[in-house]
Structures are given as structure tokens and as C-alpha cells.
Amino acid sequence: MSKIPMGGPEQQEQLLRRHEDARSAAERKAEWVFAAAIILLGLTTLLFTSINLRYFLDERPRTSSEAQLSLVLMAIAILIAIGVVVVTSYVVRLMKAEARIRLEMERLQSKAELADSLRELRHDYDNQLTVILALLQLGRVERAVDYLQGIVGRRPHLMDAEASSAVFAFLGEKGLEAVENRVAVRYELEPCPFPEVPVDVITRIVGNLFDNAVEAAVQAEERGEVRARVFVRDGRWWFEIWNNGASIPPGMLQRIFESGVTTKREAEGHGLGLVVVRRLVDTHQGQITVESHPERGTTFTVSFELAPVYSSSSHDR
Numbered sequence: 001m002s003k004i005p006m007g008g009p010e011q012q013e014q015l016l017r018r019h020e021d022a023r024s025a026a027e028r029k030a031e032w033v034f035a036a037a038i039i040l041l042g043l044t045t046l047l048f049t050s051i052n053l054r055y056f057l058d059e060r061p062r063t064s065s066e067a068q069l070s071l072v073l074m075a076i077a078i079l080i081a082i083g084v085v086v087v088t089s090y091v092v093r094l095m096k097a098e099a100r101i102r103l104e105m106e107r108l109q110s111k112a113e114l115a116d117s118l119r120e121l122r123h124d125y126d127n128q129l130t131v132i133l134a135l136l137q138l139g140r141v142e143r144a145v146d147y148l149q150g151i152v153g154r155r156p157h158l159m160d161a162e163a164s165s166a167v168f169a170f171l172g173e174k175g176l177e178a179v180e181n182r183v184a185v186r187y188e189l190e191p192c193p194f195p196e197v198p199v200d201v202i203t204r205i206v207g208n209l210f211d212n213a214v215e216a217a218v219q220a221e222e223r224g225e226v227r228a229r230v231f232v233r234d235g236r237w238w239f240e241i242w243n244n245g246a247s248i249p250p251g252m253l254q255r256i257f258e259s260g261v262t263t264k265r266e267a268e269g270h271g272l273g274l275v276v277v278r279r280l281v282d283t284h285q286g287q288i289t290v291e292s293h294p295e296r297g298t299t300f301t302v303s304f305e306l307a308p309v310y311s312s313s314s315h316d317r
Contacts (some may be wrong), residue, residue: 016125033118076274123151130173133214164230165204170207171210178226181224182223182224183218183225183226185228186228188228188229188230189229190231190232192231194237195236195305201284204276208273209241209273209277209300210226210228213242213298213300214226215247216244217242217245219245222244224244227241235305235306237305237307239301240296240300240301240302242299256274256290257274257277265305281302284304285301285303
């Protein structure tokens with residue numbers, strides 16, 4: 001059994017496209033051959049009908065040339081009938097080949113989706129460990145335990161202070177990783193009420209956006225820089241992250257959240273983070289926007305509604 005390469009989204013897309021082209025070609029051939037078989041079958045019917053009518057309706061004596069012509073027509077009709085059988089069998093083989101290609105495409109699609117899911121799970125697993133490690137390094141053992149219990153479902157929702165601490169600690173650890181890549185990181189983190197969204201979902205969103213920002217900043221012409229903000233405004237919790245890396249082309253801004261679309265130079269394993277972010281934001285009724293300009297950098301903004309008790313609190317500004 002042949003192995004399906006588990007490359008990046010572009011490689012998967014190429015494999016699917018080749019299978020789709022092969023399937024379309026098989027369908028076109030089958031249509032043409034089937035049409036030819038119908039035409040041949042019609043000609044055969046006409047010839048047999050003509051020959052039979054000559055023999056049964058014409059009672060006058062036949063000349064030798066007429067008899068020979070009748071035999072020739074009969075032979076042609078037999079050959080056409082054989083051709084119809086051959087063509088029909090070819091059509092059947094094409095249909096079977098098309099069915100095999102379709103099944104192979106479905107298997108390939110399933111394997112591609114599985115590879116994407118495994119990459120997503122690996123990335124999320126790394127982020128969750130980063131949060132727990134950051135809390136432990138800060139000496140907040142109880143909050144690390146609470147966060148872990150929230151992940152496994154034993155504690156559905158953390159208090160605002162606990163959730164904010166987890167997110168801030170996570171961002172701090174991410175910042176250290178960015179500095180190792182010579183990217184300057186600036187924070188503006190406002191202690192504030194937390195949205196009614198599980199903290200592990202927030203860390204997944206924040207982690208993906210932060211990683212993308214750092215990867216873009218690494219490629220900046222000057223020293224890379226990332227700025228992250230957490231604040232409350234107009235009854236919503238906001239996370240904003242900016243980087244000074246290369247801007248996103250205008251034509252890609254509308255497609256940046258689609259699977260397999262990436263602005264990175266190396267597509268291997270990329271093109272998934274923003275898809276995950278968009279899905280999580282939509283699932284929890286949030287909003288996400290992106291702005292990008294060659295001179296002003298790129299900014300991703302995510303927001304969620306606060307609980308009703310906080311919607312008109314003094315934290316709004």
C-alpha cells in the first residue's frame with residue numbers, strides 16, 4: 001500500500017488537485033466513449049433493419065451483386081455489434097477506474113484532515129504546557145492546578161483573576177521565546193474582567209496569534225517587534241497584537257483565515273493557526289479583525305462580550 005506524504009497544506013492541495021484532474025479526465029473519456037457506443041448501436045440497428053426488410057419485403061429474384069452487398073452489410077453490422085460490445089466494456093472499465101479514483105481521493109482527504117488535526121493538537125498541547133509551566137515558575141501552584149482541572153473538565157470556569165493570571169503568565173512565557181528569536185516584545189496588560197469563554201480557549205487563540213506575530217516579526221527588515229494588549233472597552237474583552245513584519249497583501253486579507261492559506265515563506269505545517277483561531281472565535285460568538293499596511297505593520301484584534309454583570313462596569317473606558 002502506497003504511503004501518502006504528510007506534507008504541508010500546499011502539498012496536500014496538489015495531491016488532491018491531481019486526483020481531481022484524473023477523475024475529471026476519466027469522466028470525460030467515459031462520456032465520449034458512451035456516446036460513441038450509442039451511435040454505433042444505432043447504426044447497427046439501422047443496418048440490421050435495412051437488411052431484414054430487403055430480404056423479407058423484396059420478393060423479386062436477387063442478382064449476385066445484390067446478394068454480395070447484403071452479405072457485406074451483414075458483416076458490417078456484425079462488426080459494429082462487436083464494436084459496441086468492446087466499447088461498452090471499455091466504458092465499464094473507465095467507470096470502475098473513476099470509482100477507484102474517487103475512493104482514493106476520499107482516503108487522501110481523510111488523511112490530510114487527520115494530519116491537520118494532529119498538527120493542531122500538537123500546537124495546542126505545547127501551548128497548554130506553556131501556561132502550566134509559566135504559572136509554576138511564578139510560584140502560583142494552585143492556579144496551575146486550577147487551570148489543569150479546567151482543561152480536563154473538572155472545573156468548568158476559572159475566576160477572573162485566575163484566568164487573567166493564566167493568560168498573562170502565558171504571554172510572559174511566549175515573550176521569553178520571542179526574545180530568544182531577537183524579537184522585542186511590549187505588553188499592555190490591563191487587569192480586567194474575563195469573558196465567558198474557557199481560559200484554555202483564550203490561550204489557544206492568544207497563542208496562535210502570538211506565534212504568527214513573532215514569526216512575521218523575525219522576518220522584519222529592522223529589528224522585529226511585537227506589541228500585545230489586553231483591555232476592556234464597551235462591554236467587551238479585547239486582545240490586540242501588532243507586529244512590524246512584512247504586511248499581508250491586500251488580496252490575501254480576505255483569505256487569510258482559509259485553510260492552507262499562509263503568507264509565510266515556508267508552508268510546511270503552516271496555514272492552520274489562523275483557521276483554528278477563526279473557528280474558536282466564531283464558536284464562542286466573538287469577533288476577529290486584521291489590518292495590515294506596509295508602513296504601519298499588521299494588527300490582529302479579537303474581542304468577546306463580557307458577562308452581563310460586567311457590561312456596564314467601571315472597567316469600561
